[in-house]
Amino acid sequence: MTEAAPRLEIRNLSVAVGTDEGEARILDRVSLKLMSGSIHGVVGESGCGKSTLMRAILGILPKRGRATEGNVLLDGRDLLTLPPSVFRTKIRGGQIGFIPQDPYQAFNPVFRVGTQLLETTRPKASGNAFDAKADIIALLKAVQLPDPEHALDRYPHQFSGGQRQRLLIAAALASSPAVVLADEPTTALDVTTQAQILKLLRGLAEARGLSMLFVTHDFGVVAQLCDTVTVMYAGQTVESGPVARVLAAPLHPYTKMLLACHPDRSAALSGIPGAVSSPLRPPSGCRFHPRCPSARAECREAIPRTSVHAGQQKVCCLLYEEEERI
Amino acid sequence: MLILKKFLRDVPAVLGFCIILAMCLIAILTPLIVPDLDRVYDGDLTSRLLPPSADFWFGTDNLGRDVFARVIVGSRGALEVALSVVALAIGIGVPAGLYAGYTDDWGSQLVMRLTDVFLAVPQLILALSIAQLIGRGLNSAMVALALTYWPFFCRTVYGEVRRLRSALFIEAQRSLGASMPRILFVHILPNVASAVIVRATIGMGFTIMTTAVLGFLGVGATPPNPDWGLSVAEGRDYLPQSWWAVTFPGLGIFITVLGFNLFGDGLRDLVDPRLRRSR
Amino acid sequence: MTRFVLHRLLLTIPALFGLFVLTFIMMRVLPNDPSAALAGENATPAQIAAVRKAYGFDEPLWKQFIIYVEQVAHGDLGNSIISNRPVLRDISDRLPATIELTFVSLAFAACVGIPLGTLAAVWYQSLFDHVMRILTVAGLAIASFWFAIILQMIFAMELDWLPLRGRFPEGLAPPLHITGLYLVDSLLTLRFDQFGDAFVHIILPAFTLSLAGLASIARFTRAGVLETMQKEFVHYAEAAGYQRRRIIWVYVLRNSVVGATTQIGLLFGGLISSAVAVESIFDWPGVGSYAVNAILTSDYKAVLAVTLVVGVIYAAVNILVDVVHAWLDPRVAETL
Numbered sequence: 001m002t003e004a005a006p007r008l009e010i011r012n013l014s015v016a017v018g019t020d021e022g023e024a025r026i027l028d029r030v031s032l033k034l035m036s037g038s039i040h041g042v043v044g045e046s047g048c049g050k051s052t053l054m055r056a057i058l059g060i061l062p063k064r065g066r067a068t069e070g071n072v073l074l075d076g077r078d079l080l081t082l083p084p085s086v087f088r089t090k091i092r093g094g095q096i097g098f099i100p101q102d103p104y105q106a107f108n109p110v111f112r113v114g115t116q117l118l119e120t121t122r123p124k125a126s127g128n129a130f131d132a133k134a135d136i137i138a139l140l141k142a143v144q145l146p147d148p149e150h151a152l153d154r155y156p157h158q159f160s161g162g163q164r165q166r167l168l169i170a171a172a173l174a175s176s177p178a179v180v181l182a183d184e185p186t187t188a189l190d191v192t193t194q195a196q197i198l199k200l201l202r203g204l205a206e207a208r209g210l211s212m213l214f215v216t217h218d219f220g221v222v223a224q225l226c227d228t229v230t231v232m233y234a235g236q237t238v239e240s241g242p243v244a245r246v247l248a249a250p251l252h253p254y255t256k257m258l259l260a261c262h263p264d265r266s267a268a269l270s271g272i273p274g275a276v277s278s279p280l281r282p283p284s285g286c287r288f289h290p291r292c293p294s295a296r297a298e299c300r301e302a303i304p305r306t307s308v309h310a311g312q313q314k315v316c317c318l319l320y321e322e323e324e325r326i
Numbered sequence: 327m328l329i330l331k332k333f334l335r336d337v338p339a340v341l342g343f344c345i346i347l348a349m350c351l352i353a354i355l356t357p358l359i360v361p362d363l364d365r366v367y368d369g370d371l372t373s374r375l376l377p378p379s380a381d382f383w384f385g386t387d388n389l390g391r392d393v394f395a396r397v398i399v400g401s402r403g404a405l406e407v408a409l410s411v412v413a414l415a416i417g418i419g420v421p422a423g424l425y426a427g428y429t430d431d432w433g434s435q436l437v438m439r440l441t442d443v444f445l446a447v448p449q450l451i452l453a454l455s456i457a458q459l460i461g462r463g464l465n466s467a468m469v470a471l472a473l474t475y476w477p478f479f480c481r482t483v484y485g486e487v488r489r490l491r492s493a494l495f496i497e498a499q500r501s502l503g504a505s506m507p508r509i510l511f512v513h514i515l516p517n518v519a520s521a522v523i524v525r526a527t528i529g530m531g532f533t534i535m536t537t538a539v540l541g542f543l544g545v546g547a548t549p550p551n552p553d554w555g556l557s558v559a560e561g562r563d564y565l566p567q568s569w570w571a572v573t574f575p576g577l578g579i580f581i582t583v584l585g586f587n588l589f590g591d592g593l594r595d596l597v598d599p600r601l602r603r604s605r
Numbered sequence: 606m607t608r609f610v611l612h613r614l615l616l617t618i619p620a621l622f623g624l625f626v627l628t629f630i631m632m633r634v635l636p637n638d639p640s641a642a643l644a645g646e647n648a649t650p651a652q653i654a655a656v657r658k659a660y661g662f663d664e665p666l667w668k669q670f671i672i673y674v675e676q677v678a679h680g681d682l683g684n685s686i687i688s689n690r691p692v693l694r695d696i697s698d699r700l701p702a703t704i705e706l707t708f709v710s711l712a713f714a715a716c717v718g719i720p721l722g723t724l725a726a727v728w729y730q731s732l733f734d735h736v737m738r739i740l741t742v743a744g745l746a747i748a749s750f751w752f753a754i755i756l757q758m759i760f761a762m763e764l765d766w767l768p769l770r771g772r773f774p775e776g777l778a779p780p781l782h783i784t785g786l787y788l789v790d791s792l793l794t795l796r797f798d799q800f801g802d803a804f805v806h807i808i809l810p811a812f813t814l815s816l817a818g819l820a821s822i823a824r825f826t827r828a829g830v831l832e833t834m835q836k837e838f839v840h841y842a843e844a845a846g847y848q849r850r851r852i853i854w855v856y857v858l859r860n861s862v863v864g865a866t867t868q869i870g871l872l873f874g875g876l877i878s879s880a881v882a883v884e885s886i887f888d889w890p891g892v893g894s895y896a897v898n899a900i901l902t903s904d905y906k907a908v909l910a911v912t913l914v915v916g917v918i919y920a921a922v923n924i925l926v927d928v929v930h931a932w933l934d935p936r937v938a939e940t941l
Contacts, residue, residue, distance in 0.1 A: 091846070097845075100841045105836070105838060443620050444627075446916045450881060454881070454908065455908055455912045457900075543882060572754055573755070579748045580748070584746035587742055
């Protein structure tokens with residue numbers, strides 16, 4: 001079956017960051033595909049490398065960080081080969097939009113909201129300032145911000161958390177990006193606001209045919225918002241596929257346990273025994289094997305092949321290497 | 327121990343500490359370095375304004391006095407004066423700050439308004455004002471400087487005490503019946519001490535500098551005191567040919583103040599990065 | 606905003622009043638009997654007593670204080686023993702010179718110090734940063750009077766590139782008095798030759814005076830920028846694709862400067878203090894050299910008047926700084 005070309009594809013990406021205590025191998029051969037017009041979730045616990053993945057895509061890895069192997073393909077072009085200046089002018093705030101996690105910290109408190117929003121249109125403003133402003137106001141209407149005409153003249157502290165998040169979403173869309181990266185944008189909000197924002201994102205994505213990569217630690221959000229999902233653990237991708245399938249029939253042991261943790265899914269509160277390994281001394285092979293109830297001796301030898309199952313559900317686990325069912 | 331290691335990693339601070347140590351040693355060992363005080367106070371007029379040589383490492387000044395000897399003896403004076411001033415300022419400022427910080431009565435307000443008044447004018451101007459009133463001379467300068475510096479200690483201590491006042495362990499002491507002076511001196515003072523020490527170190531550098539300025543202006547030390555500022559003023563008339571009479575005392579000021587500043591900065595970073603914003 | 610300004614003004618009044626009281630006390634604490642000094646050297650006791658009565662020195666202290674406040678309110682701070690003119694006249698005559706010098710120094714220190722400090726922070730831990738840190742600490746340890754003399758020695762005496770002293774070439778008529786600031790007045794009257802003269806004369810004194818300020822500004826700009834760059838909004842700005850140049854020089858700088866405005870008040874105080882010695886050395890006809898002369902000649906009224914005037918100016922500058930701070934950071938004004 002031929003697949004349409006993905007908008008954004010991560011292929012075997014490994015990222016290491018130098019620290020005082022040695023090299024931290026944060027990402028280990030991560031792979032995922034974001035198809036055009038879909039919302040793809042990236043789920044994992046804190047420390048699984050989600051933020052580093054996003055920084056790698058955006059080209060803002062920390063000073064001592066670098067990609068040691070792999071590709072980040074945006075519409076077929078490998079971003080990792082681009083010089084930083086191109087990232088600054090074309091990619092960030094250009095072809096890739098970004099929605100941050102904390103709406104309370106993302107804005108600069110001493111500048112008006114309008115000034116800051118217009119920054120994401122600035123490099124591309126071949127038109128005049130008036131047009132840019134009109135575009136932004138149109139976007140503010142699209143994100144359902146009350147009183148958009150006067151909003152631009154206000155300061156961040158004059159808005160509520162939910163309103164600020166809407167502003168940030170508008171900023172991300174201002175350059176009509178090919179791909180939008182969302183970094184847990186609802187984590188800092190209360191539950192009702194969270195629901196509103198998710199609904200908004202869903203609506204916008206459908207209306208504008210956005211391709212969105214949505215990073216979160218909450219499977220519940222994934223269930224509400226995303227079309228497809230990738231599950232990450234300790235810098236490795238362990239499972240991916242359509243949300244409905246992964247939720248209904250998780251394959252990887254980690255996914256199963258992660259789903260079981262969610263309070264909605266099980267009556268008993270359960271956790272996953274053990275702790276996430278440090279990227280300085282990661283376990284060899286599949287990094288989950290120290291905590292995996294189904295672990296075998298071969299698990300620590302090499303990362304298992306990714307096997308494809310029904311409905312494009314992919315899993316990276318020895319348990320399934322033999323049982324590939326298409 | 328951990329603090330010591332952290333301190334040792336801050337190279338400028340360690341350098342500052344070494345400078346201070348060296349200056350202190352010089353000041354203590356002055357009688358050994360300059361056994362013959364005649365070279366300092368009584369010049370030989372036949373050897374006026376000699377450039378630096380093997381006999382006179384820093385040359386001689388217009389009265390034939392050995393500039394090197396004067397600079398060395400001057401270091402002792404500078405440190406003594408600075409210590410006295412800072413000690414006096416602490417003696418006034420710290421108790422005032424403790425009192426003002428701990429109590430809430432009108433006395434506390436009065437003390438703080440008083441600091442406002444003393445801080446209303448830049449320090450040198452105030453020092454000049456006070457000094458010319460009490461009469462010129464080194465002792466007046468010292469008193470004047472102490473009177474301009476105590477508000478800084480008062481404010482620092484006030485801030486710290488206010489911060490600590492609501493701390494749990496103070497509440498515990500109060501409920502156990504400890505009296506105010508006891509709480510102040512036994513419990514609060516040790517915590518405040520680190521802030522005071524940092525401020526004192528910075529104050530040493532500042533005092534040495536200001537004493538030199540007063541000496542230069544003729545309001546502080548008087549001849550034949552080998553005060554560095556005074557030496558620069560005296561040597562000024564013989565420029566540019568006899569550059570050594572002005573350069574070396576000035577270097578003395580520079581190195582000493584640098585030492586205290588570097589060390590003070592390091593101490594401040596070590597003790598409390600919060601203090602970075604204040605002088 | 607107006608509430609904020611009023612609030613600040615209200616806070617300053619007690620301090621200034623306290624300063625009045627302080628200067629008054631200092632006047633009366635004088636060991637010499639002022640009436641004897643005023644009556645002259647060979648006055649008889651009766652003449653001294655007459656002077657005392659005439660000046661009200663025999664009145665109770667509190668009454669004298671009221672008289673003093675009245676006098677000050679009328680701008681009468683006494684006459685200088687030396688010039689025999691009202692002290693306030695002397696000071697106001699010399700004030701423009703000091704203002705010009707301080708302003709040029711501050712402008713130079715800011716224009717050089719802020720970019721240097723910002724770059725040191727942006728290139729954190731680089732060679733540039735290390736050198737800057739050493740230079741700024743050193744700059745604060747150099748005595749301004751010594752630096753002035755060294756500069757004089759090198760540039761005026763040895764190299765003869767710049768004038769040794771004064772504000773304007775001797776013998777030439779200064780620019781027409783419009784503001785009292787030679788640089789401004791000469792431009793206003795289109796006398797560019799005068800501008801050039803005034804300019805070369807101000808170079809050395811202003812540069813000397815600016816040294817400590819430059820070091821200080823570079824230091825706290827660096828600290829401010831470093832702190833600001835850790836903030837989330839900077840990370841967001843980078844991720845969202847703001848232009849890097851704008852991120853640093855518009856956003857980060859503004860936040861850092863906002864935090865640093867409080868330092869400028871202290872800086873100004875240091876500037877005034879240094880101006881005393883620097884003016885004296887360069888024969889700059891300002892308030893600083895006036896104060897030095899007054900001290901050396903025991904012209905106590907002049908010294909006290911300078912103290913008062915400087916106190917008022919310093920307070921005004923601090924209020925201005927706070928107002929600017931509130932304007933730059935809208936959250937401050939709303940905390941009241």
